[in-house]
Amino acid sequence: MRQRIINARVTFHNSPIHVLERFAIRDVDDAYEQFRRHSGLDECVIIQTCNRVELFARTGPGGTERLKRTWASLTGLDEVAFDENLEMSEDDEALRHLLKLTSGLDSMVLGEEQILGQIKSSIAEARKTRSSGRYLNTIFDKAIRIGTRIRGSTGIGRGGVSVGSMAVRLAEENIDDMKSKRILLIGTGEVSTLVAKSLLRRGYAFDVTSRTLGRARAFCESLGGSPVRFEEVLSAFTGYDAMFVATTAPYSLVTFEKISQAVSAGRAGGSNDHSGGSNEPGGHRRGMMILDLSNPRTVDERVATLPGVKLMNLDQISEMVEKNLTAKAGKARAIEDAIKEEVGVLEASVRRLAAEPIAEHVFKKIDALREKELQKAVRVLDETDPRRIGIIDSLTREIVESIVSPPINNLRKASERGDSGVIALAGRLFDYGDDNDGAADAGAAPSAGAHAPAPNDTAPNDTAPKN
């Protein structure tokens, strides 16, 4: 029964942010359990960012339909919702897609760095819950390394282009003379950091607010800006011309009522208005621009209906990114070419894994024999000197190693070439039967909960930053 690597995804490419939100999986740990139990996935990794909800899985026939059903039940969506929004890739296409992710080619802002950190976090989480195993761990580790290399060689990420800098550019395109305006940043997380860096680089002054004033203060100490009290800001947004909102709050922080009040106060030239020169002659404010970078959104959409208020979210940033894509078209082509080459390397390492259960079985079995014979010899010789025993031990190891390694390496090479005949034959020769997990693939991957460590099945080299 052939196992496949599949990728199922809903992304900003074909689903606007408000649709994408509906596919988000709230309880990832529970989702892993459900996917294992109801979709029969041998291994699974979930990647969720504000621009995508993706699953990579290793599964047998029928896994795709079962996966959709479980995903639908986890989100409360009708399965038909998936018809319009879900994209699927298998095997080499799924691997190619993962390389596009790690190299930043599939990102809204081409070459942005955050996705790499998010993928590292996702595989670290999957590893922790043992939802991923031998196959996905190897694939992700290699894809992260390849993606990092491609970024370096093509220079795609240079110039600090990020969601934050795109948002600031979007504000600049819509607001005259930004330097004279009052700017507020709500949030002190990863995206806020990107916005703050971009504001600072361009010489704009800004206020920063966060649920804890201490956090806003610490943020401002390292990234610029002036900390302001959260409650103060939330009770009256009056005086601000531009607001960047980037929080993970699960509800509307910026409500219709508050913005409505702020706009009225501004128009009346009210005393709360500390915007200095922001008022138009005659007491009319020039308006307010709000950039909601959050997903789920944290600004009530109805504020866009208020006169003078312009609301933009990640969808508009996505449009702006089209321009960025054109500008970076040359680099994007270079990445495509690099991925074309690397996908073969990644495929080969996946195929190579098919030999690992047999290799492990053989080494384990022979080592047990070696150990037994060693102990027997030590007894017969009545040997007690640890140095001498050590010499005999090394000798036997070397002999075993030099006899077993060549055929096993040949087996791995055959596996890399996808020669399933040799694998099946090796299984029979080395007495690797059905009662072993992960029968030489052809067979199944070890189930996520019970996989034996393979040479590549190590912890990721890089520390995973937070998502």
Ligand SMILES: NC(=O)c1ccc[n+]([C@@H]2O[C@H](COP(=O)([O-])OP(=O)(O)OC[C@H]3O[C@@H](n4cnc5c(N)ncnc54)[C@H](OP(=O)(O)O)[C@@H]3O)[C@@H](O)[C@H]2O)c1
């Ligand atoms: N990371 C990306 O690449 C990326 C890209 C585009 C958009 N986004 C979206 O941008 C938003 C922020 O992402 P992030 O990566 O910056 O997240 P993050 O690093 O986890 O930071 C989250 C921020 O939200 C604040 N927050 C959480 N719950 C809150 C609540 N109930 N009320 C007020 N503030 C609250 C946190 O404040 P405390 O410090 O007080 O907890 C923190 O400042 C998310 O909606 C995300 O989907 C992320």
